[in-house]
Amino acid sequence: MTAHAFPVDHELERCPFMPTYAPPQVLFVRGRGTELWDEAGRRYLDFLCGLGVTSLGHAHPEVAAAVAEQAATLLHVSNLFATRPAAGVAATLDRHLGGGGQVFFTNSGAEANECAIKLARRWGGGQHGRWQVISAYGSFHGRTLAALAATGQPTKHEPFQPLPPGFRHVAWGDVDAAAAAVDDTVAAVLVEPVQGEGGVVPAPPGYLAGLRELCDDLGLLLIVDEVQTGLGRTGRWFGFQHDLGEGVQPDVVTLAKALGNGVPVGACWARAEVAGSFRPGDHGTTYGGQPLAAAAAATVLAVMERDGLPGRADAAGRRLRAGLERLPAVCTVRGRGLLLAAELEPGCDARLVQAELLRRGLVTNAVTPTAIRLAPALIVTDDEIDEAVSLLAGVLA
Ligand SMILES: *Cc1c(COP(=O)(O)O)cnc(C)c1O
Numbered sequence: 001m002t003a004h005a006f007p008v009d010h011e012l013e014r015c016p017f018m019p020t021y022a023p024p025q026v027l028f029v030r031g032r033g034t035e036l037w038d039e040a041g042r043r044y045l046d047f048l049c050g051l052g053v054t055s056l057g058h059a060h061p062e063v064a065a066a067v068a069e070q071a072a073t074l075l076h077v078s079n080l081f082a083t084r085p086a087a088g089v090a091a092t093l094d095r096h097l098g099g100g101g102q103v104f105f106t107n108s109g110a111e112a113n114e115c116a117i118k119l120a121r122r123w124g125g126g127q128h129g130r131w132q133v134i135s136a137y138g139s140f141h142g143r144t145l146a147a148l149a150a151t152g153q154p155t156k157h158e159p160f161q162p163l164p165p166g167f168r169h170v171a172w173g174d175v176d177a178a179a180a181a182v183d184d185t186v187a188a189v190l191v192e193p194v195q196g197e198g199g200v201v202p203a204p205p206g207y208l209a210g211l212r213e214l215c216d217d218l219g220l221l222l223i224v225d226e227v228q229t230g231l232g233r234t235g236r237w238f239g240f241q242h243d244l245g246e247g248v249q250p251d252v253v254t255l256a257k258a259l260g261n262g263v264p265v266g267a268c269w270a271r272a273e274v275a276g277s278f279r280p281g282d283h284g285t286t287y288g289g290q291p292l293a294a295a296a297a298a299t300v301l302a303v304m305e306r307d308g309l310p311g312r313a314d315a316a317g318r319r320l321r322a323g324l325e326r327l328p329a330v331c332t333v334r335g336r337g338l339l340l341a342a343e344l345e346p347g348c349d350a351r352l353v354q355a356e357l358l359r360r361g362l363v364t365n366a367v368t369p370t371a372i373r374l375a376p377a378l379i380v381t382d383d384e385i386d387e388a389v390s391l392l393a394g395v396l397a
Helices: 061-071 084-096 109-124 145-150 154-160 175-180 207-218 291-306 309-325 350-359 382-396
Strands: 028-032 035-038 043-046 101-106 132-136 167-170 186-191 221-225 252-255 266-271 330-336 339-344 365-368 371-374
Touching: 043 382, 061 291, 084 101, 084 266, 084 291, 101 109, 109 145, 109 186, 109 221, 109 252, 109 266, 145 154, 167 175, 175 207, 186 207, 207 221, 291 309, 309 330, 309 339, 309 382, 350 365, 350 371, 350 382
Parallel strands: 132 167, 132 186, 186 221, 221 252
Antiparallel strands: 028 035, 035 043, 101 266, 252 266, 330 339, 339 371, 365 371
């Protein structure tokens, strides 16, 4: 099936990209806030946000200005030297995560999880101590070999076996299943607060709190993958805050997607006692936290704080959810805040619905064959939400 919403030119089709993605359906040239425009000047409402990345909207003037100024000041010196922007972002992230932690910057979510996995092994004493990581079926933790091994989706593993050892998968949402997988080689439990790529499936109530208790009892690290859920997306600063009680924290938190509003940057935060297992030379990255990325991240965090965007995501998410729940062809809506999936009635093909929505000017994605993911910018207006819901209503009618 050719899924192009509009003709994409032949030069693009011959472009030597590896075929890791289906052929693109649209070529975008410009964005502003929640809107995108293609080459023909057609307007789209962006309810996918580059997979949960552009939380402040496209072409945010303050992010654009910060990036331009940093580009004209200092772009890169490597992590052998200090720069101001990264220091500021590390302090802000640590404050939001309760303080007393330390940060390693990366370029992506997968790398943030790689850092967490290596940290868990270092902390656990390596192969003669604790080194294995437990994660859930249905999870998604990235595409690099170790992050892929942590990802609980056997079909994604198949073509790339053998994967690095040290990963055990257990039933999602089941604390007892996690407990049963623990022995004295296990160092950590790695979990998403809402399984994003796995279909936008929130952790059942008490799951993260139960894992926290399990980790406390058995002396394991609780690593929370907030790459998709972090920084306001679910209506709180972090997805784990919906489940863990006040003042209860994970030991390690990974972030990426929304952190740079489109500039590639990720982070792995850990309690200082845990982070202190690393020694100079244990881990590194040429680019991680370089000034351009850090300038973007600093601005993203400042705008999110100033404008109260986690609260905005909560309110907007309620409106979007209520709108979706009124649609006859939608059987259930799941997710939190502005990370939602509309499960369609049996017989509906989410990929066909996604393609038709795109043709009519609404960007979403088919997160499963039967569910449409909606994750607009946290600055989405009520009018834009109503417009998106009526576009969906039109396609589903
Ligand atoms: C997207 C995602 C990743 C991977 O991030 P990349 O930047 O694509 O490497 C990891 N974990 C979760 C939960 C994600 O949603």
